[in-house]
Amino acid sequence: MSNYIRLTKILLKNGFGNAFGKGQKSNKKKLGQALLYLFVFISILPLFFMVMGMTNTIYDALSMIRQEGLVLVLGFWITAMAIFFFGIFYVINVFYFSGDIENLLPLPLRPSQILGAKFTVTLIYEYITELFILLPVLISFGIKSSGGIPYIIYAIIVFITLPIVPIVYAAILNMIIMRFTNIGKRRDLFRMIGGIIGMVIAIGFNVIIQRFVNNNMSPEQLQKMLVEGNNSLVSISNSIFPSNGFAAIALTSPGEVRALVNFGFYAAFTIVLIVIFLTLGELLYFKGVIGVSETSSKRRRLSSKEYEKNVIQTPIIKSYIIKEIKLLFRTPIYFMNCILMNFLWPIFFVIPLAANPSGFGAFQEIFAVLSNDKYAGIILVVSFGISIFVSATNSIAATSISREGQNIYFNKYIPLSYKDQIMAKVLSGVIVSLVGTISMFLIAGIVAKMPVYLILLSITASIMAVLFTSFIGIFIDLRAPKLDWDNEQKAVKQNFNSVISMMACIFIAALTIVPLVVFKLSVMPVFAIIISAYLLINFMLYKLLMNVGVKLFARIEA
Amino acid sequence: MIEINNVSKSYNTKGKAVDSLNITIPNGEIIGFLGPNGAGKTTTIKMITGILSADEGSIKINGIDINEKPLEAKKQFGFVPDNPDMFLRLKGIEYLNFMADIYNVSGELRKQRIDELSGRFEMTDVLGDQISSYSHGMRQKIVIMGVLVHSPSVWILDEPMTGLDPKSSFLLKEMMREHANSGKTVFFSTHVLEVAEKVCDRIAIINKGKILYYGTVHEMRNNLKTDESLEKMFLEMTENE
Numbered sequence A: 001m002s003n004y005i006r007l008t009k010i011l012l013k014n015g016f017g018n019a020f021g022k023g024q025k026s027n028k029k030k031l032g033q034a035l036l037y038l039f040v041f042i043s044i045l046p047l048f049f050m051v052m053g054m055t056n057t058i059y060d061a062l063s064m065i066r067q068e069g070l071v072l073v074l075g076f077w078i079t080a081m082a083i084f085f086f087g088i089f090y091v092i093n094v095f096y097f098s099g100d101i102e103n104l105l106p107l108p109l110r111p112s113q114i115l116g117a118k119f120t121v122t123l124i125y126e127y128i129t130e131l132f133i134l135l136p137v138l139i140s141f142g143i144k145s146s147g148g149i150p151y152i153i154y155a156i157i158v159f160i161t162l163p164i165v166p167i168v169y170a171a172i173l174n175m176i177i178m179r180f181t182n183i184g185k186r187r188d189l190f191r192m193i194g195g196i197i198g199m200v201i202a203i204g205f206n207v208i209i210q211r212f213v214n215n216n217m218s219p220e221q222l223q224k225m226l227v228e229g230n231n232s233l234v235s236i237s238n239s240i241f242p243s244n245g246f247a248a249i250a251l252t253s254p255g256e257v258r259a260l261v262n263f264g265f266y267a268a269f270t271i272v273l274i275v276i277f278l279t280l281g282e283l284l285y286f287k288g289v290i291g292v293s294e295t296s297s298k299r300r301r302l303s304s305k306e307y308e309k310n311v312i313q314t315p316i317i318k319s320y321i322i323k324e325i326k327l328l329f330r331t332p333i334y335f336m337n338c339i340l341m342n343f344l345w346p347i348f349f350v351i352p353l354a355a356n357p358s359g360f361g362a363f364q365e366i367f368a369v370l371s372n373d374k375y376a377g378i379i380l381v382v383s384f385g386i387s388i389f390v391s392a393t394n395s396i397a398a399t400s401i402s403r404e405g406q407n408i409y410f411n412k413y414i415p416l417s418y419k420d421q422i423m424a425k426v427l428s429g430v431i432v433s434l435v436g437t438i439s440m441f442l443i444a445g446i447v448a449k450m451p452v453y454l455i456l457l458s459i460t461a462s463i464m465a466v467l468f469t470s471f472i473g474i475f476i477d478l479r480a481p482k483l484d485w486d487n488e489q490k491a492v493k494q495n496f497n498s499v500i501s502m503m504a505c506i507f508i509a510a511l512t513i514v515p516l517v518v519f520k521l522s523v524m525p526v527f528a529i530i531i532s533a534y535l536l537i538n539f540m541l542y543k544l545l546m547n548v549g550v551k552l553f554a555r556i557e558a
Numbered sequence B: 001m002i003e004i005n006n007v008s009k010s011y012n013t014k015g016k017a018v019d020s021l022n023i024t025i026p027n028g029e030i031i032g033f034l035g036p037n038g039a040g041k042t043t044t045i046k047m048i049t050g051i052l053s054a055d056e057g058s059i060k061i062n063g064i065d066i067n068e069k070p071l072e073a074k075k076q077f078g079f080v081p082d083n084p085d086m087f088l089r090l091k092g093i094e095y096l097n098f099m100a101d102i103y104n105v106s107g108e109l110r111k112q113r114i115d116e117l118s119g120r121f122e123m124t125d126v127l128g129d130q131i132s133s134y135s136h137g138m139r140q141k142i143v144i145m146g147v148l149v150h151s152p153s154v155w156i157l158d159e160p161m162t163g164l165d166p167k168s169s170f171l172l173k174e175m176m177r178e179h180a181n182s183g184k185t186v187f188f189s190t191h192v193l194e195v196a197e198k199v200c201d202r203i204a205i206i207n208k209g210k211i212l213y214y215g216t217v218h219e220m221r222n223n224l225k226t227d228e229s230l231e232k233m234f235l236e237m238t239e240n241e
């Protein structure tokens, strides 16, 4: 136990210690960072109040049929799903690919102690996710239902413990995949394929469970329960997270005995899962994690054909771009956070539809919208918005300097100008993002019969979007790159630059997109406005990078 | 040729890591750079290569100022850093080809050089594997090969022998000699005094950021009027400070 606590403390200190650049800071820098925190906080507040407002609205509607508890169920479900999906990435990064593993393995620690500590760190990080989804729901519901002190107590415990179940699911899934892909000579390749398969299984599993649960009721039964009121629907409306239902019941009737009983179920389920997780961990963890850093190697002479293929002169910018993209694909943490993420968003958008039994109905409606000329203007705006979102969240440009880490000195002694290096990094981000967005539009074209001219316009607008996010991203990273990391995880995930750049991009894009939506322009004007506005913005950003950006790069000390 | 004029550098307000350094490293010679841990060797080398900028003073490589014309100056030298752990996810061959692209080496020439170098360093069989699968010494060798593939006129090496096996270390010393004999420059730091004594035309000894001695080992003996080993002299000199 004491080992577990000690380890947790060290991991936390190591992780939180420097989400920003370097260690010691001047006062001016500290002030700048305080302002940044404030900026992040303020720009997130609207989201917080939006969720509160939505909760209130749904609460009022549902309370008319005395089923207001469903709001909690919905809030819990969204929170748990979000934590589960991000948890899959998180767990694989923190449990398997983080650099500290090699230092931990030689220590006399049990697998469950390492797992427990890493689990706790993950849990604490997830509280940040919860702040924006679960917290406003809990607050709104508490005020509306005036549950009093018992509600507050239950709510606090639920806030602290709710992420446990989804993280355990994510962890078990990963442990199984990692255990059984940790074989053979090409294990790094196996791993990546295993990771993708795991993701697909998780999504598929969830869809099936959703259907099953929802279809399992006859309409008459459903009707009867609906009329019954008294939050009767809460008890049946749960999916792969049964404990959430118990918690919701406890919170809808906090003063009553049944709250206590249901809360007992909630606690019991959570504890049983923790025990299962630790027991499985003892069996699977070491077998999966040992040798995780091994690289497959052939150790044989290159054939003259391979040699000819590899040794060719390439213009330096192109060569640099290829190098960047190779590293993104070959480093598991970069692959998962930057590359996979880039292609996963469309899937995230589709899950809620697929999970719903009437989903195909909904699909049909969306297809109809997509292929209807009347909506072309708005569709182009949405495509542009999605392009911004996808390329801003893959963080490729926003971490491109940070990813160099301690090896940043290489960039300083090679005879390649900072301008060229910046542009090569920008372009590598642009290319990867574009492959993601273009394939998305092509799929939309094939599946939903989006008209060809609209696909072409979307792709053109997407080029503008992707350039924009990449320029912003690298500029923010140049300001204060996080170079002082000991594992790659810290360069991409625990890097504040990617958050700031994401928000800056979305904020600026929202300013330009909202008016287009409000004025309901038709497609050609929308296209003309987006292209001309972003040509201008991108040109200015380019100039900024080539002047200020280059100076910032020169100032980075290795 | 490397000219270092009155160069100083401090990392923080307390004390200087390098203090008013003045040395000129001529063509056609191998210069060894010696000094205790933390003496300022790596800091000096980082300033020469443009990784750090000097607080004061100027540095010229083949007559080109590293601050005024950084790109031109950087084309003059090849650099082996003290830690060879870089580009671990690239294959050896990809790394060498990338370096050749950066320094604009023609296709034919790089083929010929990579072929020859990998043969001499016994790396032919591992070029197709990722650098992360290399041992420390193999990583050191691939970085050295990355420098030699663009054949710079000035070699700047930070502790290049660390981790090399006797054969490779012998080979590197031989290549340094050839390079100097062809009228070019070699500047390297080392902790191995025998190497310094045997291969260097001159040595520079630095301690606490200041140059204590710059000249041949022979001159040093004459000055001190002893026939002690370099080791003895080195220890006494850095002790007395």
Ligand SMILES: Nc1ncnc2c1ncn2[C@@H]1O[C@H](COP(=O)(O)OP(=O)(O)OP(=O)(O)O)[C@@H](O)[C@H]1O
Pocket: A558, B011, B012, B017, B035, B036, B037, B038, B039, B040, B041, B042, B043, B044
């Ligand atoms: N990044 C840094 N930040 C602050 N101080 C540093 C940094 N790098 C080096 N120093 C300090 O500068 C001085 C010179 O260090 P340097 O690395 O140049 O020594 P060195 O001669 O290369 O030593 P070694 O033989 O151990 O490699 C030392 O006092 C060291 O503590």
Ligand SMILES: [Mg+2]
Pocket: B041, B042, B043, B082, B158
């Ligand atoms: Mg050193």
